[in-house]
Amino acid sequence: MHGKKDQEHVRKGPWKTEEDEVLLHHVKKYGPRDWSSIRSKGLLQRTGKSCRLRWVNKLRPNLKNGCKFTIEEERIVIELQEQFGNKWAKIASYLPGRTDNDVKNFWSSRQKRLARLLKTSSSTTSKSHKNKAKVSSHVPSYEVPYKFSSSSEGETSSKPQSYSLPCIENSDQVIKMVPLLDLKKSEQPCFDENYVEQELTPFDQSYKSTEYIGFPQIPELDTDFTFPMERVDEHNLFDVFGPLETSEFGMVPFFEPSESCKIDRFFDDFPEDMFDNIEPPSNFSKL
């Protein structure tokens, strides 16, 4: 019908302040619904979808806009992603003030960062351009092709989760980074033997050995767990974590709770080539 004409009048791209005001006014009057009526009434030339998205992601009250993820939030996302897969809306529901888009963006940049990290650590020249962090490094002398996958199917079964974890592979071995909290206490890595056994996936079984290393995460402190510091040459690493306190999540207190925006990003505080110090395969593969 007049679809063509309608299309002509659909506005896209960045929102103007005036548009935001109109949208806010609409929500104030009618609540966060009837998005399509905004356009049909001629209030805005945006689609209902666009209006809803703008409201949900930017205009909703109590959003933590422009505020980086706190360490606690990062930890929660990592845990929940492991548990639910890429169910960003679900994960966001555990994080007040965060949207699915926030979580999604956080996760994808984290994935990219990790990919780069592993790539860097695998390259023989360790001359990473972005090295804010020092840490002289032992660079593994073997080439390590890396790969990531993020699964969205991890929701129901326990199987696929191993595919959603970052891992480094080479011809001899698979190195997986698993959140430490997911390991049973008896499985948690200790300093000497940073090694846990888990059921091998079919994918893994073609490899000679599989190494699970604790991914930078918050360990449970109520055990005699010790963080595998020897793996990292940064001995004041814990300085960035702040004092121990009880967390509202009933989990282990680890970080100063929400000094929110002030806290530096978790991974930013790790040397980018921290995995350079992972021993070459021959040293730790289980015999």
Place this chain on the structure above:
DNA sequence: AAGGTCTCCAACCGCATCTAC
């Protein structure tokens, strides 16, 4: 200082699901 690269994030798209008629 300039140009290249990287990171972050807002917003779009397509598909799935829900709801009203």
Place this chain on the structure above:
DNA sequence: CGTAGATGCGGTTGGAGACCT
């Protein structure tokens, strides 16, 4: 019960600014 429109969700993209050489 089927259909159309509305809404929700996850993946992806592109631009702006930060950072590096």
